[in-house]
Amino acid sequence: MEGEDFVGFQVEVDNLLRQLASFTKKKLEVISIVGMPGVGKTTLARKLFNDAYVVSYFYVRAWITCSRVHHKRELLLSILRSVAEITDEVCRMNDCMLAHELYRALKGRRYLIVIDNIWSTEAWDDFKSCFPDDNNGSRIMLTTRLKDVALHAHPDGNPLCLRFLTEEESFDLFRRKVLVTGNDSDNLSSIGQDITRKCRGLPLAIVVIAGLLKNEFEVDSWRQVEMDWWLQVSGSINSLVLGDENHYMDTLSLSYNHLPQHLRPCFLSFGAFRENSDIPVNKLIWSWIAEGFIVQDGTKKSLERVAENYLMDLVRRSLVVVGKKGCNGEIKTCSIHNLLRSLCLRIAKEENFAVDIYKYDKHSRLCRNKRLIIPYECSCYSSEISQSFFMDVSIHQDSSKLIRALDISSIELFVFPCELLQLVQLRYLELRFKAGYLPESISQLRELQTLIMHSKKKMVVPKNMWKMKNLRHLRIKSGGVLVNFPNLEEEPNVLENLQTISLITVSKPCQNILAKTRNLKKLGLCGPLEITQSGDMKCLDLGLLKHLETLKLLYTIPLCKAGRLGDSIKFPESLKSLLMSITFLDWKEDWIFKMIPNLEVLKLKVHAFSGKDWETRPEAFPRLKFLKLEELDIMTWTATRNHFPVLRHLQVYRCSNLMEIPEDFGNIIMLEVIELGGCSDAAANSARHIQKEQEICGNDCLKIVIKPGLTSSQTNQQNARSG
Template identity: 65%
Template sequence: MAGLGKTTLATRLYNDSYIVSYFYVRSWITISQVYHKRDLLLDMLRSVVGITDEVCVMNDNMLAQLLYRALIGRRYLIVIDDIWSSKAWDDIKICFPDDNNGSKVLLTTRFKDVALHAEPGGNPLCLRFLTEEESLDLLRRKALITPRFFDYLSLIGKSIIRKCHGLPLAIVVIAGLLKNNPERDWWLHVAESVSSYIVTSENQCISTLALSYDHLPQHLRPCFLSFGAFPEDHEIPVHKLICLWIAEGFIHLNGTNKILEDVAEDYLMDLISRSLVVVCKKGLDGSIKTCRIHDLLRDICLSKAEEINFSSNMHKYNKHSFSCSHSSTSSTKSQLSLSTSAVLAIPPSCSCYSSEVSHTFFKDVSIIWDTSKLIRSLDVSSIELFVFPDELLQLVHLRYLELRFRSGNPPECISDLRELQTLIMSSRINMVVPKNMWKMISLRHLCIKSGENPVNFSSFEEDLCEIRWLDR
């Protein structure tokens, strides 16, 4: 059953101070229903030895051998979260050497036969539903209600947790509605609204969890629904998420003295406090770096988006967003087709994601748009381009753009994108920023990821909220 706490338990183990000191190497990968072996190998290598250009061009067998050599002789802990099939385990198990030195591989899965396939004759830990006492204690702690106030709310609390049927995720999400609010009338209202269905299937569980969306303030609803744009179990960089929210017009100042970025961060913290968004990684200063949502909550995002026509194509989103054809001959022009039938579109916007073609080089790219020019957000950084696609200049309403070049510079005419707020570009070698880029009066964030040579700013202004240039 989803939401029983498998990933939560694995996370507590993974981050335990004794575990951290005992294992020389730790790596965490999430597989989910749709996976690609190459992505899994690269994710593990990224945390074990790091990723270089030489590693990126290796085939799957070479990557597996490199990972095996990196782990051999070292005591390691590999967490494989949310594995759905025995085949997925068979694809990667050869990468883990058995040196009898205390190394461990920890799996979380919804299927007992997958666990037994990984270790025949083993005794996998099957998580149970919480008892009424455990459920009530979890509700109190997550709702941040002191024992003194909770005493006279306990009868209502028992009514609520009975309808959650011991599912930790449901209890935590409902607690987000009750957090810091000991008003008896509000608790009664929530108790009456919680689905009374017996939780025997995920669909019935979703009807309980959807209550949190129904009680979201209007300004948070589009922000929450936007999480459906990202792949299942995908860790989302907070900086990118905030820029996309601003680009889509989800953030409103409403007379405050804060800037849009600060308001967007407040929105995110509100969603986190409601237990709708999970914090994945934090920086040394305590700031949130990445976040994600539970796959059941993502299902709610997709169903609600379709229900209210927030996005007519969000439910069609998948990792195979790109339809590409290319040839090694320079005379053949490659085509990159982006259509609303295959690419997530949040009207009037478009956001693209693909990992399958992340290391494909396109020497001459023709982008075929089967959608409106009213696109606001576009991320094609998973493809390494040789030139800046002229077709992008037609998207005059573009507010967020992320690109990756093998070499080359953005053209002078990029300043025609007057509405652009966030521009993220990366290149293997030195990149020259054209002078007239500073005429883009809406530009708020400029991030340049340069190669071995420093970025050459032919002109420099300090009008932006943020200017970043990074050496890879």
């Protein structure tokens, strides 16, 4: 992506040019380009630096490139050489004098300084005092892999996080680098498109591969290039790119070598996941904890919170890409570029690093490093699955103590394989059952921290489950859950580490469990809820769960009429996210939201409330940021901006009777998006009217998204994405 072969990023170029040469913003500004190695940060900065208008606009331009271990003196002299004459006297100056000399040389002149590949906040601190602000439009441009460095240099700025190339842009770059006009070949072009798709939009990878093919072309003519050579390149593209030490590995390895020791195993663990996969953040974090990668940092933060910080550090270093986000901004999925994944595998092999997570995948049959002990004659599977599974598994008795994480959820089990009980160090286990009945002996897995179970039918959780002191996360995905509860009255501090239970049946003995799991942060309850003789709906007392942040209430048996809540219901003030479905509450029962002053996310789905009119109570949602209404029979909604003062995102799906969005919502300062799907034309028009009124008032930030044809299946897909 150099010189005449610069491809893509035209919108980014235009925006950056406006920032660089702004007639209205004269104050000195720092503009940053952030991204992973090879994504094109330097090339983009170079294009801007050499732009004809930029050259004419700035009186002085200087470009310096940092190394991981920067040398202040050398960099100061490098800038000075671009702006002033370097004399012997200047060369004899110490660092402080050089900094002062640079300040004097720049004073009163409109300048552009590019600091390429800056690695640390300390490096910026060494330079920042050298740059005078004469209110004349001077600019400093940084390129960095670390978003923290960019924000440190300009805390109020909005650094450009450079995207990957699109498929069209990728092939355009590849074609320019390797194809020659007049020697076109449809077959080779087709293979070339396949190659660029596998490069996943990373410019440096495309250039390296194109260079490899071009070198072959320079030896032979086009007609002599063998198609199977191109196919071979396409089939082994990752290893070829990473195999070129001079062009690629040194660059990528710098990022790894610069990682703190505590982040290295976390980064290498990405090699255990399939290529191009969206990795659920919860599973990733729980597996890190299972592997022992996460240690307490001396604060009161949980291991999960520390792990989240580790992940965000890898994101800021441009080594991990954020995928889907939840409605409150938390990261739901992440991914890693295939080439970085190959780097993980290569370094893991060089350093003899074993990724202990073992995952059987029926599509790729991926078996990671550690070997699983399950006898071939195990009767837990069908014969076909058993044969294909054990063909991939080396059976070694000694290996059982090494496995800490196991995911065989792609296999549907008839019964729990008791052979798994031999995995005495197992900390993470994910299974899928045809009909789920866990044995009481599950409690023999004393080290187990995370248990995830899938089934289309009801599952039974044995009473011994609640004796597993190290259990942190219990997630059950099924048509319903039956739970056997022991008498816990005499057992103090049961499951004090447990943070997640979802989904379990609401029942009277369940109250005993919740009373002993006061550190719970996520809870999912499914119905039916108990109805008193007076017709009040009775829910569990959740007031003791002082750390609860996320709650799901899914009632499974619909009522004939709108219900009432008993006065005894309690919610903890710590609650931030609430989902309700098929609870059939009367809108007059919305007084419960006043009990949850810290609520940020509210999802009312499928007759959570019943009735034609919702008159929102004052001060009920002081901190609500995200509101979702789905499949409700509401017709009129009376509310003002004061009811939702910090609302950012409103979703209304398949509320076909709703006539309009409250008009005053346009005056909510924080509101960014109103999204409607499967609603009436009147509701859609009211949203458009709100947007138009805001544009007249100078507010161009409010976005309206209308999806008039949203069907039930599409809604389910939306739900799967948003949780």
